[in-house]
Amino acid sequence: MSARNPLAIIKGTVYGALNRAYYLHKMRDTGDIVEYIDTEIAEAISPSLLAEARKAWIRDLITSRFEQTECLTEQVDLFRDLDFQFAFRKKRETYQRTLGDLNLEEGIALERRKIANLEAAQREKARFDRHWAVIRPLLEANRTWLWRDAVAFLERSGGLPEL
Numbered sequence: 001m002s003a004r005n006p007l008a009i010i011k012g013t014v015y016g017a018l019n020r021a022y023y024l025h026k027m028r029d030t031g032d033i034v035e036y037i038d039t040e041i042a043e044a045i046s047p048s049l050l051a052e053a054r055k056a057w058i059r060d061l062i063t064s065r066f067e068q069t070e071c072l073t074e075q076v077d078l079f080r081d082l083d084f085q086f087a088f089r090k091k092r093e094t095y096q097r098t099l100g101d102l103n104l105e106e107g108i109a110l111e112r113r114k115i116a117n118l119e120a121a122q123r124e125k126a127r128f129d130r131h132w133a134v135i136r137p138l139l140e141a142n143r144t145w146l147w148r149d150a151v152a153f154l155e156r157s158g159g160l161p162e163l
Helices: 006-024 030-044 049-061 063-073 105-142 147-156
Strands: 087-090 093-098
Touching: 006 030, 006 049, 087 105, 105 147
Parallel strands: none
Antiparallel strands: 087 093
């Protein structure tokens, strides 16, 4: 078994193949790109890594259902969905607990997770805003440009700003 998450290994392989398809082979059709990537990763990824990835994917799905549900804007009814499962960690062990079976310690852990998620989202929004403040005026001044064009312009004009 790999020390790295097998899903991360596959993701990196897919992104590498995507870049080759897009930049080297000048592919633009999504279907063609998917076929190219599929062919390339079939040769590059071992069956044992695929088996590990499948198990990691299943583990991710069943241990992060709550976060995925929130991302889909579907809300858990915290008074009625008592069989809804949450994932917890204790001493490196992951375990599941239904909403109806949460104790005080687990409730506090969920509250802390929510606060940490909000803080991380606020940091990411602030980071985006700093970059957008530099990129937006360039895109407004050059309506045909894409984000990458603005970055290339900045690199040619003295480098990227420290944000």
